[in-house]
Amino acid sequence: MSDAMGEFPVPDIEELPDDVRARIEAETEDAGFTPNVFAAFAYRPSHFRAFFAYHDALVEQTALEREEIEMLIVTVSGVNDCYYCTVAHGALLRIYADDPYLADQLAANHRAADLAEPHRTMLDVAVKLTDSPGEVDSEDIERLREVGFSDEAAWDIASVTAYYNLSNRMANFADMRPNEEFHTLGR
The missing domain is CATH 1.20.5.810 (AhpD-like)
Structure with a gap:
C-alpha cells in the first residue's frame, strides 16, 4: 500500500x-x-x-446501469488526464461492458467510440459539464430526456460526472498510482 x-x-x-x-x-x-x-x-x-x-x-442508488456509470467515469477521467481512474475504472468498464476495447476508446476520445445515441449524448453532456460547466443549461438536460434518460438518470449522470471530477483532481494532486492488477483485468 x-x-x-x-x-x-x-x-x-x-x-x-x-x-x-x-x-x-x-x-x-x-x-x-x-x-x-x-x-x-x-x-x-x-x-x-x-x-x-x-x-x-x-x-x-441509481437509475443508471453500472456499465453506464463506468462509461461516464472513464470518459471524464480521460478528459481530466487522470491516470489512476482511466486505468482502474477502465478495468471495471471492461468487466461490466464485457468489451475489451470500449474503455480505451472512451479514455482517448468518446466521440470515436461505437456508441448508441443515448450513450453518446450522455457522454457529450458529461464532457461539457467537465470542460465548460458554466455553459451547461436546460437544453443539455432536455437532450438527455430526448434520448430516453429519466430525470433521475439525468441527475445521476451529473452526479457521477461531478464526483469523478473531484476524484480525478485529488488523484492527480496526490499522484495516486493505479495498481498493476488493474492494467490486465477484463482483457
Whole structure:
C-alpha cells in the first residue's frame, strides 16, 4: 500500500480507525488486492468516510446501469488526464461492458467510440459539464430526456460526472498510482 500515492504518506492500515480499516479489508477481500484509492484516501479518515459514502450512494442508488456509470467515469477521467481512474475504472468498464476495447476508446476520445445515441449524448453532456460547466443549461438536460434518460438518470449522470471530477483532481494532486492488477483485468 505504500506506493498508493507519491505526494503524501500512505497510512499504516493498523493505525487507522476501526471503520476505515474494516472497509479497506473488505475491499481487499473482494478485489484480491487493496485498490490504491482506498489506501490513499485513508490519509484523511473523515474524508475517506465521506468520499466512499457518496461513492456507494452513486453506484447503489441509481437509475443508471453500472456499465453506464463506468462509461461516464472513464470518459471524464480521460478528459481530466487522470491516470489512476482511466486505468482502474477502465478495468471495471471492461468487466461490466464485457468489451475489451470500449474503455480505451472512451479514455482517448468518446466521440470515436461505437456508441448508441443515448450513450453518446450522455457522454457529450458529461464532457461539457467537465470542460465548460458554466455553459451547461436546460437544453443539455432536455437532450438527455430526448434520448430516453429519466430525470433521475439525468441527475445521476451529473452526479457521477461531478464526483469523478473531484476524484480525478485529488488523484492527480496526490499522484495516486493505479495498481498493476488493474492494467490486465477484463482483457
